Amino acid sequence: MLDLLGGFVHLFSDLEAVFFVFLAGLVGIVAGALPGLTAAAAIAMLLPLSFHLDALPALAFLYVIGKSGRYGGSIAAILFNTPGTAASAATMQDGYPMTVRGEAGKALKTATIASIIGDYIGEFILIFGAVLIASYTKTFGPTEYFAIYVMAFIVIGSVVGKSVIKGILSTLLGGFVALVGLDTITNAPRMTMGFNELDEGMALVPLLIGVFVISEVIIQAEKSAKDKLDGLGEIDIGNPDANHLTWAEFKRCFPIMIRSSFIGSFIGMMPGLGSSVACFVAYGEEKRRSKNPEEWGTGIVEGIAAPESSNNAVSGPSMIPLLTLGIPGSTVAAILIGVFLIHGIQVGPSIFDTPHSRQLIYALFAAGLLGIAVYGVMGYWGGPFIGRMISYLPPRMLYPFIFLTSIAASYSSRASILDVGIALIFGIVGYGMRRTEFSAAAFVIAFVLANNMEESFRQALLLSDDGILIFVKEPVALAFLVVGFGVMIFRSVSVMRHKRKYPDATPT
Amino acid sequence: MSTLSYRTKIELGVTAVVVVVGLFFAILAWDINPKSHEIGPRAVPMFIAVTMILLGALISFVALRFNSIENGNGSDDDVYVEDDYGFADSNITRVFSVIGCGIVYIILFIGFGYFVATLGSLFLIMFAFGNRNPRTLILVPAIGTVVYQYVFMGLMGLHDPAGELLDVTALTNLISGN
Numbered sequence: 001m002l003d004l005l006g007g008f009v010h011l012f013s014d015l016e017a018v019f020f021v022f023l024a025g026l027v028g029i030v031a032g033a034l035p036g037l038t039a040a041a042a043i044a045m046l047l048p049l050s051f052h053l054d055a056l057p058a059l060a061f062l063y064v065i066g067k068s069g070r071y072g073g074s075i076a077a078i079l080f081n082t083p084g085t086a087a088s089a090a091t092m093q094d095g096y097p098m099t100v101r102g103e104a105g106k107a108l109k110t111a112t113i114a115s116i117i118g119d120y121i122g123e124f125i126l127i128f129g130a131v132l133i134a135s136y137t138k139t140f141g142p143t144e145y146f147a148i149y150v151m152a153f154i155v156i157g158s159v160v161g162k163s164v165i166k167g168i169l170s171t172l173l174g175g176f177v178a179l180v181g182l183d184t185i186t187n188a189p190r191m192t193m194g195f196n197e198l199d200e201g202m203a204l205v206p207l208l209i210g211v212f213v214i215s216e217v218i219i220q221a222e223k224s225a226k227d228k229l230d231g232l233g234e235i236d237i238g239n240p241d242a243n244h245l246t247w248a249e250f251k252r253c254f255p256i257m258i259r260s261s262f263i264g265s266f267i268g269m270m271p272g273l274g275s276s277v278a279c280f281v282a283y284g285e286e287k288r289r290s291k292n293p294e295e296w297g298t299g300i301v302e303g304i305a306a307p308e309s310s311n312n313a314v315s316g317p318s319m320i321p322l323l324t325l326g327i328p329g330s331t332v333a334a335i336l337i338g339v340f341l342i343h344g345i346q347v348g349p350s351i352f353d354t355p356h357s358r359q360l361i362y363a364l365f366a367a368g369l370l371g372i373a374v375y376g377v378m379g380y381w382g383g384p385f386i387g388r389m390i391s392y393l394p395p396r397m398l399y400p401f402i403f404l405t406s407i408a409a410s411y412s413s414r415a416s417i418l419d420v421g422i423a424l425i426f427g428i429v430g431y432g433m434r435r436t437e438f439s440a441a442a443f444v445i446a447f448v449l450a451n452n453m454e455e456s457f458r459q460a461l462l463l464s465d466d467g468i469l470i471f472v473k474e475p476v477a478l479a480f481l482v483v484g485f486g487v488m489i490f491r492s493v494s495v496m497r498h499k500r501k502y503p504d505a506t507p508t
Numbered sequence: 509m510s511t512l513s514y515r516t517k518i519e520l521g522v523t524a525v526v527v528v529v530g531l532f533f534a535i536l537a538w539d540i541n542p543k544s545h546e547i548g549p550r551a552v553p554m555f556i557a558v559t560m561i562l563l564g565a566l567i568s569f570v571a572l573r574f575n576s577i578e579n580g581n582g583s584d585d586d587v588y589v590e591d592d593y594g595f596a597d598s599n600i601t602r603v604f605s606v607i608g609c610g611i612v613y614i615i616l617f618i619g620f621g622y623f624v625a626t627l628g629s630l631f632l633i634m635f636a637f638g639n640r641n642p643r644t645l646i647l648v649p650a651i652g653t654v655v656y657q658y659v660f661m662g663l664m665g666l667h668d669p670a671g672e673l674l675d676v677t678a679l680t681n682l683i684s685g686n
Contacts, residue, residue: 169567191539191540396634396637436522437593
């Protein structure tokens, strides 16, 4: 607790960081509320800006965008019947019917309160859980780390999408692309195809921009001729009775928010299982527990409280694998690894050992807690206004600027025009992945992890007298491998069963 | 092939792409000097490439195994396909227009520098998104380009190289303040 107080002192002594927390609250809500644009896409575009900031403002800015972006998705889900992010897909089911009934204000307030409660619970689990787990994991060597990386690859690949095979293929593709460049042990160039610029490897920024932003611009270009946002015209926030969340309604929702927050927090700790899974699990569980399950989906506040508290509760715990093992549990965490490395901070359990990085991490936790309050206040009173503003932005004007910003951001990462070309190539790759149910998130997480995985694999073999058997003889490493393969088998079997039951609807 | 569902056809196409990419990766990995180490720099890339080829083939196997037509679930038209899956509703013209704008950006950037590349591609991408008002197509890219020039080259201090065909940096530096 003293560390956390120290984190707040550190945060408030850096006014630039506080400013960027407030800015991130707004940017994240707007980005999340824009249908199609995710928090990860916004972070990808803004990542080069963070290179010009000190470590704390940069990390706080991107971390809080991840939180507020998740919340912002609920605005689009409730007002436009389009999930701003995948995490808000479940919120639509009850949110939009309330908008149609003229209760958009009540729906938005419920989503805001649920998001705040979920996010705070998740953040406190992160703060107190990360240090505890890190004290154990810092004894791990390359053998255990290789097993952890393999487990992460397999688990993320298996659970992140609809298809186990395609999920694992996504991680393999990301892993291969990451290995382009100088070999970390022999320093020999690999797979650079004669481009000297690739000796340093593929940069994270153009890759992120390609798979998340340019692919989305392509999809929006396809849609722009035929689609328009609808729903906002039916908003009626003039009636206080219909748009005020009553105390009785809050009391009904509060236990749901608490339970769903713990569901989201638990799911958040699992690498690869993100908000989009958490929101449906919580929604399904609360509907099952409800005395009136038939009312769910018709526009009730409970149907917003469950998914919104759950999807925001994912945010904090998804950082636990990053801080305790160096493994990003989410796309946002994967991007944050890049920011940590740029500022010379090695993520993993040792991050809590040195006073400088420990102080930075607790200040980041403080920024997260402040950021939740910031987006909560902005969203509670400004949500309808932000939604109305977004509805006035025609996609034909918005997305050209998103495209140009993403191109400029790609160039700015290394001042190389080659990176713009790489972003375009990965834009096509990302578009193809989305059309065929591959996972962009698994691809990016594997890209971030692959070099460390290969390094620990080769280091472990150099230290081993038994060759590759070392991964089986070390009990901790073996346990991680068993968990990884166990999850893959379990998930494969459940997908196959579902496929047999619904042969037309389920992918491979 | 006429008895295959739409999903199965797409999955076979996915297999073809994954196998070709896997082979390409295997060729790239094969070119790596393995050095003298037992597990050298070639091992992991080659393992990934080969695994990709195998998993790519597995996609086809599973798709054919569960091909709904073979399971007798109806005609091709009856098969339910999730929204956004496959390329049936793709607008290839729009896809290539976006990528084309990016390629134009690269060409203009090399020839004329950042400012002209931004101006030209912003005009084109706005056109690609269906903007047809001449005033909008002239004013918005012009104002937008000045803002981009100021933010990225001025405030963020990025390298603004001279174009190989025409050097306009003397003018653009007035905007960026360099």
